Amino acid sequence: MAFPKNFLWGAATASYQIEGASRQDGRGECIWTRFSHTPGKVLNADTGDVATDHYHRYVEDVALMKTLGLQAYRFSISWPRVIPHCTGASNPAGLDFYDRLVDELLKAGIVPTATLYHWDLPQALQNRGGWLNREIVGWFADYTDLMTRRLGDRVKNWITINEPFVAAFVGYAFGAHAPGYSDPRGGLLASHHMFLAHAASMGLIRQNVPNAVAGITLNLSWVDPATPSEADIQAARRHDGFVNRWFLDPVFKGEYPSDMLQLYGSMLDDIDVTEVKQAAVPQDFLGINYYTRNVIENDANGPYLQTHEVKPPHSSYTQMGWELCPESLTQILVRLHQDYAPKALWITENGAAYVDPSPENGVVADPERTAYLQSHIAAVETAIQQGSPVTAYFVWSLLDNFEWAYGYDRRFGIIHVDFKTLTRTMKQSALWYRDFIAKSTGK
Ligand code: IFM
Numbered sequence: 001m002a003f004p005k006n007f008l009w010g011a012a013t014a015s016y017q018i019e020g021a022s023r024q025d026g027r028g029e030c031i032w033t034r035f036s037h038t039p040g041k042v043l044n045a046d047t048g049d050v051a052t053d054h055y056h057r058y059v060e061d062v063a064l065m066k067t068l069g070l071q072a073y074r075f076s077i078s079w080p081r082v083i084p085h086c087t088g089a090s091n092p093a094g095l096d097f098y099d100r101l102v103d104e105l106l107k108a109g110i111v112p113t114a115t116l117y118h119w120d121l122p123q124a125l126q127n128r129g130g131w132l133n134r135e136i137v138g139w140f141a142d143y144t145d146l147m148t149r150r151l152g153d154r155v156k157n158w159i160t161i162n163e164p165f166v167a168a169f170v171g172y173a174f175g176a177h178a179p180g181y182s183d184p185r186g187g188l189l190a191s192h193h194m195f196l197a198h199a200a201s202m203g204l205i206r207q208n209v210p211n212a213v214a215g216i217t218l219n220l221s222w223v224d225p226a227t228p229s230e231a232d233i234q235a236a237r238r239h240d241g242f243v244n245r246w247f248l249d250p251v252f253k254g255e256y257p258s259d260m261l262q263l264y265g266s267m268l269d270d271i272d273v274t275e276v277k278q279a280a281v282p283q284d285f286l287g288i289n290y291y292t293r294n295v296i297e298n299d300a301n302g303p304y305l306q307t308h309e310v311k312p313p314h315s316s317y318t319q320m321g322w323e324l325c326p327e328s329l330t331q332i333l334v335r336l337h338q339d340y341a342p343k344a345l346w347i348t349e350n351g352a353a354y355v356d357p358s359p360e361n362g363v364v365a366d367p368e369r370t371a372y373l374q375s376h377i378a379a380v381e382t383a384i385q386q387g388s389p390v391t392a393y394f395v396w397s398l399l400d401n402f403e404w405a406y407g408y409d410r411r412f413g414i415i416h417v418d419f420k421t422l423t424r425t426m427k428q429s430a431l432w433y434r435d436f437i438a439k440s441t442g443k
Helices: 031-036 054-068 092-107 136-151 164-172 184-208 230-253 258-268 273-279 326-340 367-385 404-409 428-441
Strands: 008-012 072-076 111-117 157-162 213-219 222-225 286-289 293-298 307-310 345-349 390-396 415-417 424-426
Touching: 008 111, 008 345, 008 428, 054 092, 054 424, 054 428, 072 157, 072 390, 092 111, 092 136, 111 136, 136 184, 157 164, 157 184, 157 286, 164 184, 164 213, 164 230, 184 213, 184 230, 184 258, 184 273, 213 230, 213 345, 222 230, 222 326, 230 258, 230 273, 230 293, 230 307, 230 326, 286 326, 326 345, 326 367, 367 390, 367 428, 424 428
Parallel strands: 008 072, 008 390, 072 111, 111 157, 157 213, 213 286, 222 293, 286 345, 345 390
Antiparallel strands: 293 307, 415 424
16 A cells, blocks of 8 residues: 555544534534524524534544544534633633543544634624624634643644635525625635634644644645536636635635636725735645535636536436546645645545435445545545655544534434434444554554
8 A cells, every 4th residue: 555654544523513512511602503593594404403412422432433443533623612702711611521522532542633613603703794804813813822722732733724615605605504695705705814814823823732733624626627628628727716726825825826816806805815925824734625526617607707517427426416536536636746735635524425224233334435435545545656745534524413504414424323312333434444444554
């Protein structure tokens, strides 16, 4: 195998998707509590109030991770659990929870990897504009300071923001995620503030955490034109600028891509785009969440980018409607190495939702998810063989969980959760991953 000796194999989750206990021990409301309780926003009116109840079951969950031989666990911290009301007073019970979780992981020999922002913004901050308010740079810095001082003696791996594309655009421009705003200018402004917040947060991580290993996580897609026509090639380039380069160029080059600046034009009037030079702080790794590629055609009548996504008819798709394309994972990893030269690349999420059968004889048969993981891990290996510096891989997700606007209707876990009884059952994909890790680490 091409994986380097110190390669980290792990699994990932996020606070709102698994913790539950949403009104317990002083946790404040977050934008997803508010959004999911607003009729019509989430499928089946599901909420994260209970989720997988990980807040109470973390000991059992860490034991499951240990059984699988995971070397690392990526979790996120719930901002409203630790600072429930605006800025200021922290919540001792919330901080204690993350102390206990981290200690349990370390006891099990699992490396904790903490994400500071995985979308559960305190509602109190949203009431003051959330990511549209420039003051959020300071709010996020204060929150980073609190958490890194508290956990920095034990947690070395830090991720500032998860998927700014989704948090900014799906939340503030498309309205499909919390806080549910539909204004393209808002998406751009929110993303701008996220870059500044990322930079401020990185500074505090370095200051408070000895030997920190820190970076941001972006969701990236390989983009192919639907046909070789010049119009489709240009459309694919615009889409690449929209989902990939708008995020990569700031954090690596400290600038926005010039073609996108031109395209967005007056939509950027409220933003001093030169400030983005602050965002290019040195990172120890770039986190990548990869699920699929995008095939794009020109669409003169389309909204402001004049692009349209095509679904190739002969491809296979997951339950999310996302095309299976492991080759594109190799392509994107090699491209990142060539175009941006990151110190290291971590796959911070990769996985698939499928309709799973119920558990039978203590296991859930999920051959499609198993095949998805196999093919994507092989694609990572190919990228390493081509020189890409990938040093970690986290499956999304450890547990079935609250899949945002799809509620509990989409299962990404390698461990099945019965949402009535909250019983956990291994899926075959988890057992495959366990055996794979054992083989690749020689244990
Ligand atoms: O569940 C999400 C996760 O929170 C962020 N990345 C994509 C996953 C699947 O949609």
